[in-house]
Amino acid sequence: MTQLSFDRNNTGLLVVDPYNDFISEGGKIWPRIKEVAEASNCVPHMLQMLNAAREAKLRVFYAMHHRYRAGDYENWKFIAPIQRAAWHRKSFEFGTWGGEFRAEFVPQPGDVVASEHWCSSGFANTDLDLELKRHGIQRLIVIGLVAHTCIEATVRYAAELGYDVTVVKDAVADYSQEMMHAALEVNLPNYASAIVDTTEAIEAIGLTQAA
Numbered sequence: 001m002t003q004l005s006f007d008r009n010n011t012g013l014l015v016v017d018p019y020n021d022f023i024s025e026g027g028k029i030w031p032r033i034k035e036v037a038e039a040s041n042c043v044p045h046m047l048q049m050l051n052a053a054r055e056a057k058l059r060v061f062y063a064m065h066h067r068y069r070a071g072d073y074e075n076w077k078f079i080a081p082i083q084r085a086a087w088h089r090k091s092f093e094f095g096t097w098g099g100e101f102r103a104e105f106v107p108q109p110g111d112v113v114a115s116e117h118w119c120s121s122g123f124a125n126t127d128l129d130l131e132l133k134r135h136g137i138q139r140l141i142v143i144g145l146v147a148h149t150c151i152e153a154t155v156r157y158a159a160e161l162g163y164d165v166t167v168v169k170d171a172v173a174d175y176s177q178e179m180m181h182a183a184l185e186v187n188l189p190n191y192a193s194a195i196v197d198t199t200e201a202i203e204a205i206g207l208t209q210a211a
């Protein structure tokens with residue numbers, strides 16, 4: 001296989017759902033992913049990738065899930081199971097700590113935060129594709145939560161739109177190892193051009209892995 005490398009002029013880092021509810025102690029969903037996330041050091045690897053992207057001057061994009069607000073979903077005729085779960089849990093509730101970016105992942109000037117997605121794909125019914133195109137991005141490095149839902153749906157949609165996608169496998173997490181396997185070993189290889197670890201991804205953007 002050809003060694004992976006990125007052109008910094010057309011490559012962006014896409015960070016998916018770094019909310020406190022997902023990746024911080026005390027978050028509503030953290031207990032469900034904690035075991036898998038800690039086994040791969042997901043959150044430290046996410047931060048490592050984010051810092052490396054900033055050092056390499058890659059543009060950083062955020063694809064954030066809709067933050068629950070009172071009245072959401074109540075008058076919808078059809079609600080997907082994943083949306084019903086978010087409704088019942090009040091996931092990422094607007095105006096609460098759980099619905100805020102974890103402190104280390106707060107966007108910085110120059111970063112792009114796409115409009116929030118209502119289901120799983122960071123592209124569906126958002127301006128993410130527009131923002132990527134406006135910034136000349138053709139290749140994406142994807143990190144975040146959750147592997148078999150938002151990560152997989154976003155990567156699939158990106159491939160449909162013609163983007164070249166790399167997934168950083170130890171910078172994503174899921175509710176179980178079985179779900180991680182299904183996403184990373186069965187489904188995503190059909191859509192992502194590369195599935196690599198943090199060390200490989202950092203080397204591919206032209207940086208030396210920190211000790």
